[in-house]
Amino acid sequence: MTAVDVYLQQAINGVSLGAMYALLALGFTLVYGILELINFAHFNVFMVGSFVGLGMLELLGVMPNDPALTGLTLVGVLLLTFAVTMVFSGALGVLIERVALRPLRNIRGPASMITTIGVSYVLFNIVLLGFGADAKNFPSPLPQVQFAIGGAVLRLREILIWVISIGLMGGLTYFVQFTKMGKAMRATAQDPDAARMMGVEVDRVIITAFFLGSALAGAGGLMFGLYYNITSYVIGFQAGLRAFTAAVLGGIGNVPGAMLGGIIIGLVEAFGSYWISAAWADVIIFSILVLVLVFKPAGLLGRIAPNKS
Amino acid sequence: MPREDQGPLLEFKAVNTYYGDLHVLKDVNYTIGRGEIVSLLGGNACGKSTTMKTIMGVVRPTRGSVTFDGQPIEKxxxxxxxxxxxxxxxxxxxxFPRMTVYENLEMGAYTQKRGAQFDEDLERVYSLFPRVKERRNQVSGTLSGGEQQMVAIGRALMARPRLICMDEPSMGLSPLYVEQVFDIIQEINRQGTTIFMVEQNAAMALSIAHRAYVLQTGKVVLSGTAAELRENPAIKEAYLGELQVPAAA
Known part of the structure; x- marks a missing residue:
């Protein structure tokens, strides 16, 4: 492998990781944009998503170490698994909002944020109790097709992650930019009181933000399983922390910022692991975060002072 | 439900509003008739904004009733x-500062169905404010204060309202824009919309209003037709100040 091939390979790996972080980061940013709340429960919605995906694949008869699927069966299984995982995760997000966060809505201070940490641990422990502490093998229904680009290798699983991530992010962007509910979400993020006085039912906007963010996190969790062929109750914290970093890096509350931040963090992780060491990946990621926040406190695409009175 | 076409459009009956222990509106009564422009005058922190918030339901009265079109709405x-x-x-x-002018108008029509009626309302706003039409694709945070006020009024019209509640429409505007905005308010009123307007600029407000209330520390201390209030010595002294009275007066 020449140096160029190595860089290309790290770029492929980094963009794939970054796409997963971006999907997860979008959930932080959607909820923060509207409630100014950092939702730490989101970490483990991602983790639960990977277990739901695992359960769904097994329900469809796709077991770990089974031979790969092909053709329409593969497409059907993937579509159904993604759909069920996303709906389940989205519903979980809505449930968390209704049960744990709405009662605290009008309480000032960190009560809601602390509650999301508690909910995160509840999810973590439910999965630990239900499925045990050892890592679970994840089925790999994808054929081992790969393409050589120079000396670098592009596998089908990476292509799958890219296609699905681009589709989901494109869909979200369309939703936020052009649909009535999407516009209500933007209006509520910019000025909640004024939005309410236009007749926007802010509770519905909040539920929508939780549903969409959590559904994307669930899709990310399923991708994580398909990518690494493994899942565990602990995956939420590391991926969640990196995705949260991605959201802050891009400018929390900003949808394109979360996507950009995710890709940057994925690339930093891939190249940092290669140049220095995988053990140092978090050190590098958080150092970059600190530097960005020192020189651009609102994040790369964020705005310093939200226009609120 | 049959609509009462007689009675007042909006009525406050003995409304009391508190923020915690702070008694902001004290036994307040207002009657806003159909087709009127009614102005609410008063100094800072007298309860004018709380009145607007009580009408919109952002603040709920502790006691008293608010009726719109004969129906209680306070809940x-x-x-x-x-x-x-x-x-x-x-x-x-x-x-909404990072949305375009057009998107802001769309938000005004949030409770309305899209379709021919939306297009008609949009045309009405554009004909009242040609400037708003020119700026429709611009992000609204980049407009001047006067242009923003036109969009804000247009946004209210997009809801097909029977009552528009205006909170300080002249605030922060240059005198030229103030004139323009008040002309438009009169025009909107002539087209059939009732206006209830909180305004610091008493001279301007009384020049277009039919009637007015004067609020002081949460109580209505004076009310009457605009003509009566313009001649009232207490009003002249407290709100009209010689310098604000047009030279002709």
């Missing part, structure tokens, strides 16, 4: 009040 959600025909022009305009 209704804000969105339901908008659907029934009350639209705000908020203090300091409060456009």
């Amino acid at each position: 209704l959600a804000t969105s339901e009040r908008v659907k029934r025909g009350i639209a705000p022009v908020l203090e300091a305009r409060r456009l």
